[in-house]
Amino acid sequence: MRRSRISRSGKDKTGRSTPTLCYVPPTLADLRSRLQAGPPLGDAVLALALTAASLALITLPGLEPLARWLGIAPAVTRPPDATGLVLAALCTLPVAFRRSRPLLLLALTTLPEWALHSLAHPTGLSGLAALILLYTASAGRGLAMSLLALGMCVVRYAGYVLLVPGGLFWRGHLAVGTVIALCWLIGRTTRLRRAYLAELEERAARLERAREADTRAARAEERSRIARELHDVVAHHVSVMTVQAAAARRVLDNAPDAARDALTAIEQMGRAALAEMRNIVGVLRTGDPAERAPQPGMRDLPALVEQMREAGLAARLRVEGVARPLPPGIDLAAYRLVQEALTNSLRHAGPSAQAWVTVRYDPGELTVHVEDDGGRPDGKPAAGGTGGGHGLVGIRERVALYGGRLRIGPRPGGGFEVRAHFPLKDGT
Structure with a gap:
């Protein structure tokens, strides 16, 4: 089929250009599409x-002898004609279209x-x-x-058989029937094999999609975990630094040495916060668990309590039961x-408050109880404190992740308490 296009070279009697048709030879893409259509x-x-x-x-x-041996020429034949x-x-010739309409x-x-x-x-x-x-x-x-x-x-x-009587003996009929059955069986086997390979490819694609979904879920979980870790680190260290800075500001004129000690504590706290955040964020750069810095645990509670004492919070630690190694997550x-x-x-009770940390190791449970006496008689948060945040949400997520129970609320007699129960398997 010829291809035409409109040209603006012609003009009518009024001088306006009129469209004319000109022949455009078929391109290689046109020839390829025509071949593919056949x-x-x-x-x-x-x-x-x-x-x-x-x-x-x-x-x-x-x-002719070969044709007779193959059984494609009858015993009595006419001379070949048109x-x-x-x-x-x-x-x-119709074999050329066998894929579209074989039946x-x-x-x-x-x-x-x-x-x-x-x-x-x-018959050839x-x-x-x-x-x-x-x-x-x-x-x-x-x-x-x-x-x-x-x-x-x-x-x-x-x-x-009906049109050519006596053409073949029974052995010939049996051979032809066997060949027909074999062709049918080979075709069915080929179809089943193709279906099996297609199913394998589909299954592999589904597994790949499931693996990608699991990878995305693992990345989201890792990002959530890192966000919780960073929140805990930043909230703790920044709160202590804020309290120390407020104390240094109050005693800067009257007690320069105390202000200097507070600034030194702020510097040390800032370095510790940067080091811990660097360890946490380093996981994003190196996925090898062997390269991760050791995470803090219950063995570091004495240092944490001492750090809070230096910040002005009268905190005390008490351990009940026999301490034993815990699962890393718990x-x-x-x-x-x-x-x-x-x-x-x-942050909320202020440096004048008293806090108690009680850790109890039971055979099948770990209990962590943190409480304070409220500290400030007016009930207002300490200087630099904030009244909200994601800390409580993070605590709930951590406890729920390991199937524990959590209670957060006012303490009988005044103050605030956090009590968590972590289930432990036998032998841990």
């Missing part, structure tokens, strides 16, 4: 080769083959073309359609809980 190149080559071989067996005298050659070509082509090619048998013309390779169409139908269609194709081949061969969660609770006591 039969596949391999099928076209197969059909031409099959037709050429079939016509050669019919027309070349030297190949009718026989056309009918033989009609039996093999229809199998039915259509039966008619010229029966015509060749009835006219005593050699029409039987091979029928076997190719049978394989295509059984390999590319469902079970019902493939069985229909098998039945059509049986009917096709039955027509040969160890870190319990430490962060105490750190957040003491930070809140320092």
Whole structure:
């Protein structure tokens, strides 16, 4: 089909330009699309080769013994003429379109083959073309359609038996039936194998999508964990630094030495906060667990309580039961809980408050209890403190992550308390 385009080179009587049509030769993409619209190149080559071989067996005298041995030439035949050659070509050329309509082509090619048998013309390779169409139908269609194709081949061969009496002995009929059944079985096996491979590919794709989803979930969980760690570190150290800075400001004029000590404590606290945050954020750069810095745990509670004492909070630590190693997750969660609770006591109750940390090791449970007496009689937060944040949410998440129980609220007799119970397995 010719392609045209509109050109503005023409003009009418009034001087206005008029569109004209000019021919544009087809491009390489057009030729490729036209080729793709027809039969596949391999099928076209197969059909031409099959037709050429079939016509050669019919027309070349030297190949007549081979044709008789293959059973494709009847005992009494007419000399090859145009009718026989056309009918033989009609039996093999449709193989070029075998992928689109194999059943229809199998039915259509039966008619010229029966015509060749009835006219005593050699059939060439029409039987091979029928076997190719049978394989295509059984390999590319469902079970019902493939069985229909098998039945059509049986009917096709039955027509040969009726039209050419005495053409083959019973052994020949058995051999032909075996070949037909094998072609059908090979086609079905090919279809099942393709379906199995497609299922494997789909399963692999589903597993890949599931793996990507798990990876995204793991990344989100890791980001949440790092966010909780950073919040606990920043909230604790910044709160202590704020209290120390407020104390240094108050005594700067009257007691320079005390102010100097407070500034030294602020500097040390800032360095510790930077070091701990560097260790936490370093996990994002190196995914190797061996390169991660050791996380704090219950063994570091004495140092934490002493740090809070230096900040002005009268904190005391009491351990009940026999201390033993804890699972890393529970160890870190319990430490962060105490750190957040003491930070809140320092921030809200003020340096004049008293706080108690009680850790009790039971056979199947770890209990962490942090309480303070309220400190400030007016109930207002200490200087620099804030009344809200994500600390309590982080504590709840940590305790719930390990199946624990948590109580946060006012303490009987005044003050505030945080009590958590972590379940422990036997032997931990």
